Amino acid sequence: MNKIKYCFASVLFLFAAVTFAQETEEEKEREPGHMNQNRFKQMYEEFATPNTYRSASGAPGPDYYQQQADYKMDITLDDKNAKLYGEETITYTNNSPDNLEFLWVQLDQNVRAKDSKSPLRNGGGVNFAYRASSFVQTYVTEAFDGGFNIDWIKDAAGNNLSFTVNQTMMRVNIPQPLKAGESMSFSIKWWYNINDRPNDGGRSGYEYYPEDGNRDYTIAQFFPRMAHYSDNEGWQNHQFWGNGEFALPFGDYEVNITVPADHIVDATGVLQNRKEVFSKDMIKRYEQAKKSYDKPVVIVTQEEATAKESSFSEKTKTWRFKTESQAPVRDFAFASSRKYIMDAQAVKMGNRDVMAVSLYPKEGNPLWEEYSTKAVVQTLQTYSKFTFDYPYNKAISVSAKSIGMEYPMICFNFGRPNPDGTVSDRTKFGMISVIIHEVGHNYFPMIVNSDERQWGWMDEGLDTFMQYLTEQEFGENFPAAVAPNDQYPSRRGEPSKIVPYMAGEQDFISPIMSNPENVYQLGNNAYGKPATALNILRETVMGRELFDHAFKTYAQRWMFKHPSPEDFFRTMEDASAVDLDWYWRGWFYSTDYVDIGVKEVKKYYVTSKVTQQMQEYMDARNLTEADLPPLVYLVDENSEDFNEDLKDKAPSETSQNLKEFMMDNMTADERAQVKEPKFFYEVTFDKPGGIPMPLIVEYSYADGTTESITYPAEIWRKNDTEVKRVISSEKELVGIVVDPKLETADIDTTNNSWPIKDEKSDFDQMKEKVKG
Numbered sequence: 001m002n003k004i005k006y007c008f009a010s011v012l013f014l015f016a017a018v019t020f021a022q023e024t025e026e027e028k029e030r031e032p033g034h035m036n037q038n039r040f041k042q043m044y045e046e047f048a049t050p051n052t053y054r055s056a057s058g059a060p061g062p063d064y065y066q067q068q069a070d071y072k073m074d075i076t077l078d079d080k081n082a083k084l085y086g087e088e089t090i091t092y093t094n095n096s097p098d099n100l101e102f103l104w105v106q107l108d109q110n111v112r113a114k115d116s117k118s119p120l121r122n123g124g125g126v127n128f129a130y131r132a133s134s135f136v137q138t139y140v141t142e143a144f145d146g147g148f149n150i151d152w153i154k155d156a157a158g159n160n161l162s163f164t165v166n167q168t169m170m171r172v173n174i175p176q177p178l179k180a181g182e183s184m185s186f187s188i189k190w191w192y193n194i195n196d197r198p199n200d201g202g203r204s205g206y207e208y209y210p211e212d213g214n215r216d217y218t219i220a221q222f223f224p225r226m227a228h229y230s231d232n233e234g235w236q237n238h239q240f241w242g243n244g245e246f247a248l249p250f251g252d253y254e255v256n257i258t259v260p261a262d263h264i265v266d267a268t269g270v271l272q273n274r275k276e277v278f279s280k281d282m283i284k285r286y287e288q289a290k291k292s293y294d295k296p297v298v299i300v301t302q303e304e305a306t307a308k309e310s311s312f313s314e315k316t317k318t319w320r321f322k323t324e325s326q327a328p329v330r331d332f333a334f335a336s337s338r339k340y341i342m343d344a345q346a347v348k349m350g351n352r353d354v355m356a357v358s359l360y361p362k363e364g365n366p367l368w369e370e371y372s373t374k375a376v377v378q379t380l381q382t383y384s385k386f387t388f389d390y391p392y393n394k395a396i397s398v399s400a401k402s403i404g405m406e407y408p409m410i411c412f413n414f415g416r417p418n419p420d421g422t423v424s425d426r427t428k429f430g431m432i433s434v435i436i437h438e439v440g441h442n443y444f445p446m447i448v449n450s451d452e453r454q455w456g457w458m459d460e461g462l463d464t465f466m467q468y469l470t471e472q473e474f475g476e477n478f479p480a481a482v483a484p485n486d487q488y489p490s491r492r493g494e495p496s497k498i499v500p501y502m503a504g505e506q507d508f509i510s511p512i513m514s515n516p517e518n519v520y521q522l523g524n525n526a527y528g529k530p531a532t533a534l535n536i537l538r539e540t541v542m543g544r545e546l547f548d549h550a551f552k553t554y555a556q557r558w559m560f561k562h563p564s565p566e567d568f569f570r571t572m573e574d575a576s577a578v579d580l581d582w583y584w585r586g587w588f589y590s591t592d593y594v595d596i597g598v599k600e601v602k603k604y605y606v607t608s609k610v611t612q613q614m615q616e617y618m619d620a621r622n623l624t625e626a627d628l629p630p631l632v633y634l635v636d637e638n639s640e641d642f643n644e645d646l647k648d649k650a651p652s653e654t655s656q657n658l659k660e661f662m663m664d665n666m667t668a669d670e671r672a673q674v675k676e677p678k679f680f681y682e683v684t685f686d687k688p689g690g691i692p693m694p695l696i697v698e699y700s701y702a703d704g705t706t707e708s709i710t711y712p713a714e715i716w717r718k719n720d721t722e723v724k725r726v727i728s729s730e731k732e733l734v735g736i737v738v739d740p741k742l743e744t745a746d747i748d749t750t751n752n753s754w755p756i757k758d759e760k761s762d763f764d765q766m767k768e769k770v771k772g
């Protein structure tokens with residue numbers, strides 16, 4: 001009987017103590033405004049299920065495959081009539097386990113066909129002003145006819161293959177399915193009218209120079225290209241409407257380009273017949289450039305280029321390019337003009353050398369000779385450090401009015417001085433930035449080959465993030481370029497720069513995980529916000545070491561492969577041991593914003609006397625103090641339990657239980673060394689914004705010292721709107737600032753300080769000053 005009674009008593013005691021602890025904990029978390037939607041839930045519903053093609057780790061799975069499309073092409077540029085002719089043989093290898101009943105080929109130029117539906121997909125009324133060129137294009141002239149003319153398609157035996165064109169997609173009807181593991185070759189003969197790019201628009205075309213009657217050609221998505229077929233999308237045959245870019249398989253290319261004999265050409269691939277197309281002087285200077293690691297060597301001078309502007313050779317030359325099978329490409333582009341000046345510099349890349357090359361007309365100088373190749377070099381160095389060594393033999397930056405556009409090894413970039421040769425900072429930094437961005441696209445999506453048609457952010461966002469890091473390193477390496485401000489003025493990447501977008505009207509914002517055709521503000525959606533999200537992830541959430549390793553792991557896992565968004569999201573977790581589902585959910589899958597503030601600060605003192613609140617707790621449970629372990633009571637300065645005697649005393653002086661505990665459990669030496677906190681504060685932080693973020697707090701004390709504490713984002717996991725923290729200190733707390741360095745893109749900083757900053761009085765003070 002005794003035994004049973006004893007057991008009962010101890011169970012009761014234990015129960016009381018345990019529930020006391022639990023209930024007080026939970027009460028604190030269960031503040032009003034708590035929402036039951038868990039922003040920390042794992043993303044099983046949103047993510048595709050891992051399988052043998054794509055592993056749960058984010059790496060390619062054991063059955064991962066990708067298709068191969070090899071091209072042999074003969075291209076002729078008719079400069080006089082601005083027409084492009086081509087004959088190509090595609091060898092398509094079906095590495096998928098599926099039998100393909102037909103093949104889809106992309107006819108991107110059909111977006112410029114007379115009957116293109118692309119211009120008809122947009123609504124909208126009259127503008128209050130038009131660019132003269134677009135007014136002429138829209139209302140004055142007949143629609144330009146820039147679509148593909150397909151002369152024929154033949155199989156390897158020379159038999160015609162039937163085909164069906166649906167806008168920008170062409171289905172090639174093959175007699176038997178292409179079985180798993182098989183390849184087939186077929187040829188296409190085509191031509192089209194080249195568009196006046198600055199006036200007609202587009203990513204490819206010519207720019208016309210009325211002063212000398214020349215054109216320069218920056219030519220891309222100019223040939224019928226195989227559509228991409230994959231384990232997660234099947235055929236990517238979503239139409240090319242103009243915004244959603246490209247999805248392309250890797251392959252080897254052999255391309256012969258015939259142009260007027262006085263043109264300078266460069267293109268994707270390795271030039272095979274340099275001796276036939278370069279002059280002796282050019283060869284000599286090119287050999288010098290191959291050994292010049294510190295500055296570019298001019299290969300075609302401005303004088304030489306200018307001298308050719310009036311000659312218009314009637315002869316032709318054929319430039320032969322071939323890609324290397326260890327570094328396949330997903331596309332091919334070229335530039336051609338007699339106006340081109342050329343310079344080049346060598347860049348060390350592991351134990352290989354890569355050439356950084358620039359092509360530009362005299363209208364680009366003095367800006368281009370000064371900065372283009374330098375920007376290419378910096379891009380290759382910074383990007384390679386964060387991803388993998390640049391695997392191609394060269395990277396070319398071509399001057400092209402008003403666009404920035406990327407292709408393997410070659411890109412087209414805006415930025416021209418004023419006609420009198422002067423250059424504004426806006427033009428200079430705009431040009432350096434676009435070159436970094438477009439050369440950077442070699443890594444994303446040319447090598448880490450994501451599907452741009454579906455996911456704009458996977459290349460634009462990652463590239464814009466890397467662009468920001470590269471710009472900052474460019475500023476450090478070329479202080480003269482950024483003087484007197486010392487820092488490169490990056491347009492995107494800093495958290496504060498994305499605030500106006502994220503704080504904007506919700507109806508005009510889409511999640512990053514949207515198709516580029518369907519979003520407002522594509523620049524903010526696919527470039528600015530993901531770049532900023534990655535920058536914040538690196539600097540504030542993961543830290544540089546964990547982020548950089550994970551980012552590099554992603555780049556190396558998917559180099560020369562086709563990643564999906566999940567492959568990126570999963571790899572970033574897999575390589576870092578940081579749970580990021582909440583981050584992807586908030587930043588990539590929602591249109592929420594960040595807003596975290598400090599709401600209230602309460603002061604507390606330690607007392608021996610049972611407080612009213614404690615008494616109520618005990619009464620409700622039929623308990624007395626004797627049923628509970630020795631307790632220490634905290635009393636709010638504004639409650640009835642408070643009395644002035646508690647002030648300025650050590651807690652062991654005002655709590656008998658504490659004093660006894662210390663006497664019983666600590667030696668005299670230990671007690672002597674203890675620093676008892678004299679100030680207790682309960683700080684309430686609130687979160688009006690939807691995205692949970694680390695709570696970065698700077699506490700200031702009366703003695704002038706500060707203390708910074710970053711609470712992990714998980715602090716919001718049980719209460720999405722409000723959390724409290726207790727601060728115990730020997731020093732009096734005088735100020736709190738949330739996110740003092742503006743690291744989190746917090747859209748409203750008026751709630752970030754305690755005591756609340758009186759902005760009006762600051763303003764009055766300033767007015768006084770001005771008057772004085």
Ligand SMILES: [Zn+2]
Pocket residue numbers: 437441459460463
């Ligand atoms: Zn881009």
